[in-house]
Amino acid sequence: xxxxxxxxxxxxxxxxxxxxxxxxxxxxxxxxxxxxxxxxxxxxxxxxxxxxxxxxxxxxxxxxxxxxxxxxxxxxxxxxxxxxxxxxxxxxxxxxxxxxxxxxxxxxxxxxxxxxxxxxxxxxxxxxxxxxxxxxxxxxxxxxxxxxxxxxxxxxxxxxxxxxxxxxxxxxxxxxxxxxxxxxxxxxxxxxxxxxxxxxxxxxxxxxxxxxxxxxxxxxxxxxxxxxxxxxxxxxxxxxxxxxxxxxxxxxxxxxxxxxxxxxxxxxxxxxxxxxxxxxxxxxxxxxxx
Amino acid sequence: xxxxxxxxxxxxxxxxxxxxxxxxxxxxxxxxxxxxxxxxxxxxxxxxxxxxxxxxxxxxxxxxxxxxxxxxxxxxxxxxxxxxxxxxxxxxxxxxxxxxxxxxxxxxxxxxxxxxxxxxxxxxxxxxxxxxxxxxxxxxxxxxxxxxxxxxxxxxxxxxxxxxxxxxxxxxxxxxxxxxxxxxxxxxxxxxxxxxxxxxxxxxxxxxxxxxxxxxxxxxxxxxxxxxxxxxxxxxxxxxxxxxxxxxxxxxxxxxxxxxxxxxxxxxxxxxxxxxxxxxxxxxxxxxxxxxx
Numbered sequence: 001x002x003x004x005x006x007x008x009x010x011x012x013x014x015x016x017x018x019x020x021x022x023x024x025x026x027x028x029x030x031x032x033x034x035x036x037x038x039x040x041x042x043x044x045x046x047x048x049x050x051x052x053x054x055x056x057x058x059x060x061x062x063x064x065x066x067x068x069x070x071x072x073x074x075x076x077x078x079x080x081x082x083x084x085x086x087x088x089x090x091x092x093x094x095x096x097x098x099x100x101x102x103x104x105x106x107x108x109x110x111x112x113x114x115x116x117x118x119x120x121x122x123x124x125x126x127x128x129x130x131x132x133x134x135x136x137x138x139x140x141x142x143x144x145x146x147x148x149x150x151x152x153x154x155x156x157x158x159x160x161x162x163x164x165x166x167x168x169x170x171x172x173x174x175x176x177x178x179x180x181x182x183x184x185x186x187x188x189x190x191x192x193x194x195x196x197x198x199x200x201x202x203x204x205x206x207x208x209x210x211x212x213x214x215x216x217x218x219x220x221x222x223x224x225x226x227x228x229x230x231x232x233x234x235x236x237x238x239x240x241x242x243x244x245x246x247x248x249x250x251x252x253x254x255x256x257x258x259x260x261x262x263x264x265x266x267x268x269x270x271x272x273x274x275x276x277x278x279x280x281x282x283x284x285x286x287x288x289x290x
Numbered sequence: 291x292x293x294x295x296x297x298x299x300x301x302x303x304x305x306x307x308x309x310x311x312x313x314x315x316x317x318x319x320x321x322x323x324x325x326x327x328x329x330x331x332x333x334x335x336x337x338x339x340x341x342x343x344x345x346x347x348x349x350x351x352x353x354x355x356x357x358x359x360x361x362x363x364x365x366x367x368x369x370x371x372x373x374x375x376x377x378x379x380x381x382x383x384x385x386x387x388x389x390x391x392x393x394x395x396x397x398x399x400x401x402x403x404x405x406x407x408x409x410x411x412x413x414x415x416x417x418x419x420x421x422x423x424x425x426x427x428x429x430x431x432x433x434x435x436x437x438x439x440x441x442x443x444x445x446x447x448x449x450x451x452x453x454x455x456x457x458x459x460x461x462x463x464x465x466x467x468x469x470x471x472x473x474x475x476x477x478x479x480x481x482x483x484x485x486x487x488x489x490x491x492x493x494x495x496x497x498x499x500x501x502x503x504x505x506x507x508x509x510x511x512x513x514x515x516x517x518x519x520x521x522x523x524x525x526x527x528x529x530x531x532x533x534x535x536x537x538x539x540x541x542x543x544x545x546x547x548x549x550x551x552x553x554x555x556x557x558x559x560x561x562x563x564x565x566x567x568x569x570x571x572x573x574x575x576x577x578x579x580x581x582x583x
C-alpha cells in the first residue's frame with residue numbers, strides 16, 4: 001500500500017491550539033472586565049437608577065451621583081479633539097503619501113510616529129504650561145480638546161497613511177489618465193478606497209480621546225456640574241473624575257466611579273458600532289450593487 | 291552600422307518557416323496621414339537608469355500603431371511618454387523631442403492634465419473605479435467640466451455604445467462596475483476613456499488579462515474606433531499586432547557597453563504588412579519568426 005500519511009502534523013496542531021488559546025484569552029479578559037465592572041457598578045445604579053445618567057449633581061457627601069456633566073465633558077472634549085485632529089491628520093497623511101518628495105517622506109513619518117510615543121502626562125504638563133498659562137486659555141474644555149487633538153493626531157495620521165497607501169496605483173492612474181488633477185484623483189480614488197480604514201483610524205483616535213485620563217485631568221479644570229458649550233469654561237471628563245476621586249472614595253463612591261467607567265466603555269462601543277454602520281452603508285451606496 | 295548589415299544579410303531568405311500568416315486585407319490604406327506625434331531622439335530615464343534611447347518615429351492620425359518587442363524593451367515606457375504618465379513616477383524623466391501636432395508635450399507651459407484629457411489611456415489590467423458603471427463613465431466628463439445630468443446621460447450612453455457594451459449593461463448602469471466580467475470591464479475602461487473625447491487612445495497591452503473571445507471583441511472594437519481616434523497599442527502578442535495594426539514599431543533591449551545596463555531601442559518601424567512579411571532588420575525577422583523573445 002502507498003503510505004499517504006505524510007509528515008506528522010504535530011506542529012500544526014500545536015500552533016492551532018496556541019492561536020485558539022490566545023484568541024480565547026482575549027475574549028475571556030474582556031468578558032471578565034465587563035462582568036466584574038458591571039457587578040461593582042450595581043450598588044450606585046440601584047441607589048440612583050437612571051438618574052445616574054441624567055442628573056447633573058455629583059456630590060459624594062450627599063450620596064448623589066449624577067454623571068451627565070462628565071459624560072458631556074468627555075464627549076465635548078473628544079469632539080473638539082476630533083474637529084482639530086481629523087483634518088490635520090488627513091492633510092498630513094495625504095501630503096506624506098501623495099505630494100511629499102521621497103527624501104522628505106521618511107523623516108516626516110518618523111517624526112510623526114515619535115509624537116505618538118510621548119507619554120500623556122508630558123502632553124498634560126505642556127498643556128498646563130503653554131496653553132493654560134502662556135496662551136491664557138486656562139483650564140477648560142478647549143485646552144483639553146487641543147491637548148487631546150495633539151495626542152491623537154499621530155495615531156490617526158499613521159493609520160490613515162497606511163490605509164491610503166493601499167489604494168491601487170492602477171485606479172489612481174486611471175483617474176489621472178482621464179485628465180483629473182491630483183486633487184480630483186484623490187477625491188475619486190484615494191478617499192473612497194480608504195473610507196473604511198480612515199473611519200477606523202478616526203475611531204481609534206476617538207477611543208483614545210474618550211479614554212485619555214491624565215492629560216485631560218491636568219487641563220480640563222475639574223469643575224463639577226458644568227454642562228455648557230462654552231469651550232473656555234472648565235469642566236470634567238469621566239476618566240479624569242475617576243483618577244481624581246478614586247483615592248479618597250468610600251464604597252458607594254467607588255461604585256459610582258466604576259459605573260462611570262462602564263458608561264465610558266459602553267459609549268466607546270456604541271460610537272464604534274455607529275461609525276461602522278455609517279461606513280458600510282456609504283460604501284454600499286458609492287460602489288453600487290455588485 | 292548594425293542595422294544596414296542586418297538588412298543586407300536577410301535578403302536571401304524569402305520565406306522563413308514559422309512566419310506568421312497575415313490575414314489578407316483589402317489593400318491597406320496607408321497614406322501618411324497627418325502626424326499626431328513626432329518623436330525625435332526620445333529617451334526616458336528612471337533615476338540614473340536609461341530605460342529607452344534614440345527613439346525616432348511618427349504616429350499617424352486615424353491609424354493603429356502597434357509597439358511590439360520582448361519584455362523590458364521599453365515599449366510601455368515609450369507609450370507612457372505620450373500622455374505624460376511618467377510625471378507621477380518619482381525620478382522619471384523624459385528627454386528628446388516629443389511633439390503632439392506642433393506642440394512640445396514636455397514644454398514648460400503644457401499642463402499634464404490637459405494632455406491626458408486629449409490623449410487617453412487604457413491599461414493592461416482592467417481598472418474600473420469601485421463605483422457604478424454610470425459613475426465610471428461620467429467621471430471623466432465631470433472632471434472636465436460637464437455637470438448637466440442630461441448631457442452626462444447622453445455621453446454615458448454614447449460611450450458605452452461606442453465600446454459595444456451598451457446592450458449588455460443598459461439595465462444596470464447603477465450597479466457596480468466590479469460585477470462585470472474581465473472583458474466587459476476592459477470595454478468599460480475603453481468607454482470611460484473615449485467619454486472625454488480624446489484625440490488619441492493609448493492602449494497598454496489591453497488584452498493581456500483577457501481570454502481569446504474577449505480579446506477578439508476588443509480588437510474588433512479597435513478597428514471600429516480608429517475612424518474616430520488615433521490608436522497606439524503596446525502588445526506582447528505579435529498576432530494581435532499583425533491583425534489590428536496599420537504600422538508596427540519593433541523595440542528590443544540592448545546591453546549598453548558603457549554602464550552594463552539594458553536599454554530599450556527602436557529597431558524598426560514600418561507598415562505592418564511589411565514588418566511581418568519583409569522586415570528590413572534581422573532582429574525584427576528573428577523576433578517575428580519566434581527565434582527569440
